[in-house]
Amino acid sequence: xxxxxxxxxxxxxxxxxxxxxxxxxxxxxxxxxxxxxxxxxxxxxxxxxxxxxxxxxxxxxxxxxxxxxxxxxxxxxxxxxxxxxxxxxxxxxxxxxxxxxxxxxxxxxxxxxxxxxxxxxxxxxxxxxxxxxxxxxxxxxxxxxxxxxxxxxxxxxxxxxxxxxxxxxxxxxxxxxxxxxxxxxxxxxxxxxxxxxxxxxxxxxxxxxxxxxxxxxxxxxxxxxxxxxxxxxxxxxxxxxxxxxxxxxxxxxxxxxxxxxxxxxxxxxxxxxxxxxxxxx
Amino acid sequence: xxxxxxxxxxxxxxxxxxxxxxxxxxxxxxxxxxxxxxxxxxxxxxxxxxxxxxxxxxxxxxxxxxxxxxxxxxxxxxxxxxxxxxxxxxxxxxxxxxxxxxxxxxxxxxxxxxxxxxxxxxxxxxxxxxxxxxxxxxxxxxxxxxxxxxxxxxxxxxxxxxxxxxxxxxxxxxxxxxxxxxxxxxxxxxxxxxxxxxxxxxxxxxxxxxxxxxxxxxxxxxxxxxxxxxxxxxxxxxxxxxxxxxxxxxxxxxxxxx
Numbered sequence: 164x165x166x167x168x169x170x171x172x173x174x175x176x177x178x179x180x181x182x183x184x185x186x187x188x189x190x191x192x193x194x195x196x197x198x199x200x201x202x203x204x205x206x207x208x209x210x211x212x213x214x215x216x217x218x219x220x221x222x223x224x225x226x227x228x229x230x231x232x233x234x235x236x237x238x239x240x241x242x243x244x245x246x247x248x249x250x251x252x253x254x255x256x257x258x259x260x261x262x263x264x265x266x267x268x269x270x271x272x273x274x275x276x277x278x279x280x281x282x283x284x285x286x287x288x289x290x291x292x293x294x295x296x297x298x299x300x301x302x303x304x305x306x307x308x309x310x311x312x313x314x315x316x317x318x319x320x321x322x323x324x325x326x327x328x329x330x331x332x333x334x335x336x337x338x339x340x341x342x343x344x345x346x347x348x349x350x351x352x353x354x355x356x357x358x359x360x361x362x363x364x365x366x367x368x369x370x371x372x373x374x375x376x377x378x379x380x381x382x383x384x385x386x387x388x389x390x391x392x393x394x395x396x397x398x399x400x401x402x403x404x405x406x407x408x409x410x411x412x413x414x415x416x417x418x419x420x421x422x423x424x425x426x427x428x429x430x431x432x433x434x435x436x437x438x439x440x441x442x443x444x
Numbered sequence: 445x446x447x448x449x450x451x452x453x454x455x456x457x458x459x460x461x462x463x464x465x466x467x468x469x470x471x472x473x474x475x476x477x478x479x480x481x482x483x484x485x486x487x488x489x490x491x492x493x494x495x496x497x498x499x500x501x502x503x504x505x506x507x508x509x510x511x512x513x514x515x516x517x518x519x520x521x522x523x524x525x526x527x528x529x530x531x532x533x534x535x536x537x538x539x540x541x542x543x544x545x546x547x548x549x550x551x552x553x554x555x556x557x558x559x560x561x562x563x564x565x566x567x568x569x570x571x572x573x574x575x576x577x578x579x580x581x582x583x584x585x586x587x588x589x590x591x592x593x594x595x596x597x598x599x600x601x602x603x604x605x606x607x608x609x610x611x612x613x614x615x616x617x618x619x620x621x622x623x624x625x626x627x628x629x630x631x632x633x634x635x636x637x638x639x640x641x642x643x644x645x646x647x648x649x650x651x652x653x654x655x656x657x658x659x660x661x662x663x664x665x666x667x668x669x670x671x672x673x674x675x676x677x678x679x680x681x682x683x684x685x686x687x688x689x690x691x692x693x694x695x696x697x698x699x700x701x702x
Binding site for chain 2: 339340342345348353357362364436438439440
């Protein structure tokens with residue numbers, strides 16, 4: 164046979180040209196504009212005393228340093244950032260992993276087995292609109308005041324995005340792929356691992372990413388239930404003590420920690436889903 | 445076209461699809477027998493049942509009555525001996541070119557070294573050695589369809605069923621793939637059943653053209669082609685056949701309108 168088609172691969176597969184300095188710096192520069200404007204507005208607003216209840220950026224920065232390494236205020240919160248961060252991370256990842264461990268198999272079954280769908284789907288759909296905050300009192304009764312309650316709320320927060328995206332991924336597999344698999348000799352249960360799972364992976368990954376994001380979202384509520392450590396606890400305690408600069412520090416740390424953990428998930432996703440044009444970025 | 449020992453034998457097959465509020469007669473009683481090594485085109489307007497007939501031979505659809513046989517044995521489910529090439533490729537997007545072609549041999553549990561040799565051979569056959577590790581979304585339509593063909597051949601298909609395989613390709617790619625398909629067919633002695641709605645494509649490729657007509661779908665005429673190969677689309681013989689077949693295709697259009 165004559166081999167003629169030697170057309171180059173589309174750009175996604177070919178080597179990228181070296182970028183100019185500006186091309187490389189542009190995304191970073193653009194992404195910093197809005198935070199910088201916000202910071203400037205904050206500075207102006209507090210210097211002109213439009214409000215006396217919000218601390219100045221400098222005070223917050225100072226507090227952050229003290230919170231992280233101590234040496235400025237030297238009170239109960241000084242140099243405790245790592246303790247609270249680790250406590251929160253433990254609950255976020257623990258609750259998230261447990262949610263994934265429960266939601267993935269249930270989602271796969273609901274997506275594939277009609278009987279399981281009829282059994283579980285109506286129940287789960289009724290439970291779904293109940294916000295995590297509404298579970299707080301019940302969770303405190305069931306799991307007591309403390310870390311277990313926080314863990315349970317994080318689990319609930321992460322559960323639904325993972326579940327729903329898994330179901331969606333499993334149900335939206337192109338039917339042609341089942342036909343292709345069966346005419347190639349892959350039939351029955353083998354199709355689950357060879358077709359359903361890989362085809363649903365992008366969707367499952369989106370679910371995991373949303374779930375982890377929500378886990379960080381819920382952690383403050385979860386840690387309102389009287390836990391001694393955790394970023395949510397710091398924010399609630401600081402609020403009670405009217406230490407607004409510490410509240411803002413807690414918020415910033417949650418934002419950054421959540422962002423970093425999302426980037427890690429995205430990186431893993433890009434590696435695992437190199438075949439998917441939607442995830443290759 | 446009765447041959448004593450046909451590879452594919454469609455006997456008194458009918459197909460009805462029951463929808464909510466209507467029944468669609470996709471195929472009226474249909475008989476078709478195909479010999480080993482034949483290149484048969486099914487041609488007709490949309491709704492003539494050509495794809496349904498192909499899918500029944502593949503084992504994707506069960507006939508409402510009658511049966512399709514392969515080597516005398518009733519077709520009950522899809523099988524690697526009857527490979528299907530879809531119009532929209534149906535490649536596994538998460539597998540590279542190499543892995544897509546290896547899918548069938550792997551599913552059948554062949555030893556790793558056998559799979560590797562087979563895959564190497566068929567990647568080369570369709571000229572995609574340089575793209576062995578590319579994913580489907582990085583390939584052009586023509587390249588994807590080459591993978592789909594290689595995937596079926598690598599799985600030892602005896603019959604290749606093709607459902608308008610080149611319909612979505614541009615004219616130049618289509619012509620090239622037609623040439624390549626003929627070359628593979630002549631070299632391997634495969635049996636090909638090829639669904640198309642292009643008269644030119646059917647005349648260029650096939651030993652036999654089965655003209656089908658809609659309402660309900662049925663075989664209108666069975667036309668063996670005595671044209672020598674390689675075929676020249678601009679020759680007078682080619683155009684004469686095109687004229688005759690065109691008239692056959694259009695006659696039942698007229699009937700339908702009347």
